[in-house]
Amino acid sequence: MTVQAQQPGGTKPTAQIPPFVLEAHKILKDTAGQLPKSVTGLERQMMIGDTVSRFDEGVRDKLASLMNYFLKRMLTLNASDIDMGGYGSQNQIWYRIYGSKKPDPALGKFSPDDMNILVQSVIGDRQRNFLYENRNLDFSHMLYLENGEFRRFRADAYFDLDQLALNMRAINNSVRPFKSLEIHANVARALSLSHTKDGLCLVTGITGSGKSSTLDSIIDANNHTVDAHIVIIAAPIEYVHESDRCIIRHREVGRDVLSFKDGAVQALRQDPDIIMIGELRDADTILTALEITDSGHKVFSTLHTASAVESIDRIIGETPPVEQERVRNRLADTLRCVISQKLVPSLDGKRVLAKEILLATPSVRAAIKNNNTSEIYQMISEASDQGMTTLEMDLRRLYLQKKISLENTMNYANNKRRMQQLLQMQGAPEIE
Numbered sequence: 001m002t003v004q005a006q007q008p009g010g011t012k013p014t015a016q017i018p019p020f021v022l023e024a025h026k027i028l029k030d031t032a033g034q035l036p037k038s039v040t041g042l043e044r045q046m047m048i049g050d051t052v053s054r055f056d057e058g059v060r061d062k063l064a065s066l067m068n069y070f071l072k073r074m075l076t077l078n079a080s081d082i083d084m085g086g087y088g089s090q091n092q093i094w095y096r097i098y099g100s101k102k103p104d105p106a107l108g109k110f111s112p113d114d115m116n117i118l119v120q121s122v123i124g125d126r127q128r129n130f131l132y133e134n135r136n137l138d139f140s141h142m143l144y145l146e147n148g149e150f151r152r153f154r155a156d157a158y159f160d161l162d163q164l165a166l167n168m169r170a171i172n173n174s175v176r177p178f179k180s181l182e183i184h185a186n187v188a189r190a191l192s193l194s195h196t197k198d199g200l201c202l203v204t205g206i207t208g209s210g211k212s213s214t215l216d217s218i219i220d221a222n223n224h225t226v227d228a229h230i231v232i233i234a235a236p237i238e239y240v241h242e243s244d245r246c247i248i249r250h251r252e253v254g255r256d257v258l259s260f261k262d263g264a265v266q267a268l269r270q271d272p273d274i275i276m277i278g279e280l281r282d283a284d285t286i287l288t289a290l291e292i293t294d295s296g297h298k299v300f301s302t303l304h305t306a307s308a309v310e311s312i313d314r315i316i317g318e319t320p321p322v323e324q325e326r327v328r329n330r331l332a333d334t335l336r337c338v339i340s341q342k343l344v345p346s347l348d349g350k351r352v353l354a355k356e357i358l359l360a361t362p363s364v365r366a367a368i369k370n371n372n373t374s375e376i377y378q379m380i381s382e383a384s385d386q387g388m389t390t391l392e393m394d395l396r397r398l399y400l401q402k403k404i405s406l407e408n409t410m411n412y413a414n415n416k417r418r419m420q421q422l423l424q425m426q427g428a429p430e431i432e
Contacts, residue, residue: 021066029114049132051117067121081095083096084166085119087112092109093107116164137156137157139155140152141155183339200289202338205306206342223243228246232278233253233275234278236253278301279302282318283320340391344408356391358376
């Protein structure tokens with residue numbers, strides 16, 4: 001038995017839902033119907049988890065097939081993310097396609113308990129206990145395709161008004177070529193172990209700005225050009241690198257190591273040349289990253305900040321006041337490069353990378369040590385010959401290359417006034 005479905009926003013039936021999807025949907029409905037309405041909140045989720053843990057292999061396989069059906073459709077639509085469950089989803093499956101997130105009516109509707117059951121069916125017993133205790137769970141998910149290939153997904157399960165919600169982001173099977181980053185030779189040398197043996201290099205940006213893809217490009221470039229040992233600590237592990245000239249270790253927080261800090265400290269005893277810390281989330285991780293960088297290692301990491309200057313201020317501001325002077329001096333000594341980036345909608349309906357690049361020159365180091373970070377933006381804007389660029393300068397470049405619209409050139413700028421000045425220099429019309 002099959003039913004016809006519609007494409008998002010369409011009116012004509014364009015696809016058929018396979019029988020196993022209908023079977024899985026029935027399993028969800030029947031299981032949800034057995035839950036007492038009087039039990040709510042966390043207790044209800046724990047009851048669902050107990051029920052899911054008793055599913056036989058056949059039921060598990062059918063629910064896994066339903067989840068995989070959603071993910072395969074995600075790949076067909078070229079979506080970067082899928083969202084489901086929780087009050088906010090309004091019982092629908094949502095996809096982010098080239099930056100825009102919309103529900104997909106072709107997949108029908110699923111009640112909150114349907115999604116509670118489905119989400120809990122793709123994680124293990126220990127992961128469920130972690131989710132109940134912390135109200136959030138980061139994990140990775142694997143999708144095996146019919147042609148023998150596989151795709152990996154970064155997943156985050158969390159609570160939304162007592163219901164479980166899930167986001168999954170597709171991880172690319174291939175690494176973006178390092179040359180496609182279009183960076184200056186000075187910046188490439190700062191990122192390469194063959195030229196610069198130590199120091200802290202940061203890739204920053206808001207969620208969904210492509211930080212992980214850029215880091216993977218940098219790791220891949222080192223993997224093919226230098227003989228070394230790279231330790232990657234991430235939550236979760238996204239792209240899995242195949243060792244070439246480097247031996248590459250992948251340590252997933254929560255599975256292979258307990259925390260970013262623990263992974264970084266332990267890495268020092270594993271004879272590394274490069275340590276990649278997925279994210280500088282807290283003061284302990286920041287201090288640990290600075291310590292291991294100070295010990296002569298090359299460290300790559302990310303921050304959720306919108307500019308290079310904000311990244312420096314965030315690192316210093318996240319640490320206790322009593323530590324900030326020491327952190328400021330240590331950061332000035334160890335920082336090598338900051339790449340702060342955004343993905344901007346392009347004129348071809350996709351997205352293009354815009355970036356701000358800071359190199360730690362002597363004047364930049366002095367500004368950090370003297371707590372004059374407000375001067376750094378001007379230093380970046382005056383050092384394009386050295387490989388530095390402000391986000392506004394790079395947005396202007398993309399606009400002049402006719403890759404992005406004038407409206408998005410302004411919308412994605414951090415410094416609107418400076419962006420307007422740069423555009424007026426090129427004779428572009430003003431935007432109110």
